[in-house]
Amino acid sequence: MFEDLRDLYQEVIFDHNRNPRNFRVIADADRKVEGFNPLCGDRLTLYLKMDGDRIVDASFQGSGCAISTASVSLMTEIIKDKTEAEAEALFKTFHEMTTGKSEDIQLEAVGKLAVLAGVREYPARVKCATLAWHTLDAALKNQQQPVSTE
């Protein structure tokens, strides 16, 4: 019945929505930033544990739609053991992938995150996918203020 939506709602997204990874608090987190999408009410708190410039643990709490939950869940998996510079580079690629600015994105470069490429066709949903990453960006820049997509 929802054939048209296969590119947007891939099985991996349902899976992460049902069983979000790293859905917990890091009590001794080095970075903690809140992200908020006022348009849909999506809200998340991102926790990072750092070792120098390396992310050694990442987790989140909050509530959102399947796209935003899957996006943040996947993100916490993929940024673990990455350096700040590597994570920033992923953010950049992810952003280009989801906003469709670049034609020839190297989908291999984003690994599993490629399942979110489908949001490109749904402008109303792009922010759901990018909220996690804007929050990460703020955390990496050591900002304390909550991030808002608006």
Added chain:
Amino acid sequence: MALTSFPVELIRADFPILAEKIRNKPLVYLDNAASCQKPNAVIDSISHVYRHEYANIHRGVHTLSVRATDKFEAAREKVRGFINAASSKEIIFVRGATEAINLIAQTYGKANIKAGDEIVITAMEHHSNIVPWQMLCEQTGAVLKVASMNIQGELLYNEFASLLNNKTRLVAVAHMSNALGTINPVELIIAAAHAHNIPVMLDGAQAIPHLAVDVQALDCDFYVFSGHKLYGPSGIGVMYGKQALLEAMPPYQGGGDMIKTVSFEKSTYAGLPHKFEAGTPSIADVIGLGAAIDYLNEIGMANIAAYEAELLDYATQQAKQIKGLRIIGEAGDKGAILSFVLDRIHPHDIGTMLDSLGIAIRAGHHCAMPVMEFYGVPATARASFAMYNTRQEIDVLMNGIESLIDVFELS
């Protein structure tokens, strides 16, 4: 009127957009509380204005200007009749309900509300009936009081009444809530406020397309609404105010049309309604709103209300069959709005999934964040019905909801 005798198919034929295909499916438009679609009568009247009757109003001696002015003022008279105001001087054209409320806050409010005074609203207001009062409170030092509601989404009337006292300067409440569908007991509210000599503003943005409104019978002091939710054009709305109140109020914006005389020392203001209508208004849209009212009068607001009540009943019964669906807003007196949440499925996902089936609903906070907070949800999905919706469309909606629940759980 029985469901079968309401001429819904004839009405549908008057709304060309209802024949649109969305994602290759017939459009099922259930976002009427956000904005309604327009009948040919409105679309044609606007294009007729621009083709045959357009010029600026109240300014020229030439034929076209006279023609446009006559049509414009005729539309004002139609609005007067539609809400049964005593005089067309009490009908002020504005951009919409939002502008009307801001106008009242910044003219009536600034002139009459001082530090320590109180303004009473309810917990179910749209942001546009919260923020203008907060701004006024910031400017004046007045205090905003909020009457609560119960879990059904009904105003706690006794609590509301207990908020009224000799510091209260204005009561501003939604006639019908956009997030919940609740129709407030406005007769009681007005009587209680008037017993304290407190004027009452009703936000009629949602009520106006669903109920017959008689401002004299209600005895409300202000009534505001938007044309676009009344099958009319966007960008036009109405502020009704009792003449004596309007006459005592300072003007809103300064400019052309709202003056009697201007010199560099002092200007004098025009009489009602022009005092509040500075600048060139949305001329064709006012005339289009008049056409929407003619169209609605032909069908009859009482017939529309009866038909929509049956639609809402049907939708509510069907929704209650769906496991994991929780209706948000179950007031005893309710207009044609079905707000709901699903277990573990976010309203935005519901919105996107239904859209892929051609079904347009609203997913979000409906400009009523305090209401979302009250129910402990980030957002709801909202199907809102209009007189052109059908039982079959409700079936399509319910099937869609059931299928998406399946997809979320099985895949």
